[in-house]
Amino acid sequence: MSPPLRVPYPDLERFAEACLVEAGAPHAHARTTAAHLARTDVFGVHSHGLKNLGGYLDKARRGGLDLAASPTAVVDGPAYALLDAHNGLGMVAGDTGVRTAVAKARQTGVAVVVVRGSTHFGAAGLYALTAAEAGMVGIVASNVDANMTAPGARGKVLGNNPLAYAVPAGRYPPVMLDIALSQVASLKVVKARDAGTPVPEGWIVDGEGRPTTDPSRYPDEGVMLPMSSHKGYGLAVLVDVLTGILAAGPTSDQIPSWLFEPDVPNGVAHVFLVVDPAVFGGAPPVGQRVADYLDRLHAAPLAQGAEEILHPGQLEWRRHDDALAHGVELPDDVAASLAEAGRRAGVRAPWA
């Protein structure tokens, strides 16, 4: 096996931007989307980054996505807003949503912005990061198409609706968490299946809804379980309420796959909840309080065999720093997907 491809971050961003522009996206939308996707790979979250660029462009070609659409306000209050993304790029919807919430929270201390009529917006955590980089606590969630079961059910019942947050952390880069509300990502089950190994209890049920450790028929039969069963189920319901219900739009059980149904709008909704920690006052500054807290977590006694205790997002920031210093590592599937996207858009990848 040859070592994985490493590409300078600016090359990746420029390439993705060019593909989007060639496909008809306005320059501003192309820049926003390319930056979000490339930065996702910089953090090592390859499943949600540039790998999906070709899928978004394909969806636009087939009519399920409008590359030129910009979000508009349906409801606009001092501390809240409902935006309609008009089936545009999810990254534009996400970026607009969080920036709207940050601007409002700067005036009101707390703001909640819901964006409806959107498309898969990639990594939720990066929108939360935008809030944290503005000095705010950001909490971000989205509904997605049904891909996990509920306790007592079989088959796909609701989405494993991603939930993310980021918090300014003073001398550390922001604390970040970006999780799906299934016990594990589907990809982990697929990897176990391909390796022929059983999965732990609590990951999946079989086609009859029975607990199983056998992934061999996944995903044709069997489906992901919520994180800690009723806990993840309950949190996924909350995300559906804060997105589809508040938007008076579809909930996760009603949403088509953005990828496998490219002809139709995805119709997901996102929520951006932003709190300005400064309004509560107190000393020392909130970033220093968070950093001191992280230091206390790091200083806890280590488990046997463990080398360190990480705080949420610390691993991703290490990957980030490594990628900026030595190039972004592109797994084979991402490189292949990008090559195909470039071929269809008529843009040559500089690393090819």
Add this chain to the structure above:
Amino acid sequence: MSPPLRVPYPDLERFAEACLVEAGAPHAHARTTAAHLARTDVFGVHSHGLKNLGGYLDKARRGGLDLAASPTAVVDGPAYALLDAHNGLGMVAGDTGVRTAVAKARQTGVAVVVVRGSTHFGAAGLYALTAAEAGMVGIVASNVDANMTAPGARGKVLGNNPLAYAVPAGRYPPVMLDIALSQVASLKVVKARDAGTPVPEGWIVDGEGRPTTDPSRYPDEGVMLPMSSHKGYGLAVLVDVLTGILAAGPTSDQIPSWLFEPDVPNGVAHVFLVVDPAVFGGAPPVGQRVADYLDRLHAAPLAQGAEEILHPGQLEWRRHDDALAHGVELPDDVAASLAEAGRRAGVRAPWA
């Protein structure tokens, strides 16, 4: 074994109120606290209800809790507030916190209220329910003393900080979820230990921080794991940020046990986040949208052997209705704890 004691709800509430008044609590605080604790048992959450009354009263006697304290505002904005509970009853702090947030959200659409200097406030979900009963989406969390480990650590590192929400649901009573961010409650590990049975992987680590299925030395050695490992860990950190950090007070790693250190103030902080769904508009009314969504969840195909799919809180509402119709079932440990609390306060339990 005799069937468990069943006591009419009003008797329970009056008894608890009388104990609190005899111990020196103002009538209003006694009523608020008694109603919260009794209602918790009505919902079947006996670990967080009247069982703890004696502990609160003991803490007051020993100086760690001021029964007469009322929360005051430290910071008071249109959409946010920071209150100080002055080491008073947690139920008074919780009730004041959520009502403050509801009143603000009615004006501003969204509000966040943090209460510091508080004491164990019982079941977080009932404060969220207060918001839902006012037509709002309520999200409530609290830090608690460190009782679970972090990935890579051994021993207690941070709290399994409870997180709860409630949502109006039209023709259904409100949707509710109230979870701790450990994989399971400590009580479940203790029950397995007492029964001599192993626990599933992912529940606890041993004294060296290694994964184990053997609960025999718990809790002297070994400690709870976060829900889904890094996911529950990350969410517990978020709760610490939204409570102790925003309040510029202690985080969970710095908080003493309210129960085992009765002489000192507990110092927990709570957060109440309330959103008025009506500000986003849309039709049909939000309660009907939620109820229709629940109906869709209920209608999913059943797992083999399952009889129904429940939505979050549905089981608790069944217990609630049964308790109001037939009396509140008091497990032996709750009955014994109440008898002792009554004896010390000089109040006779009407069922004794």
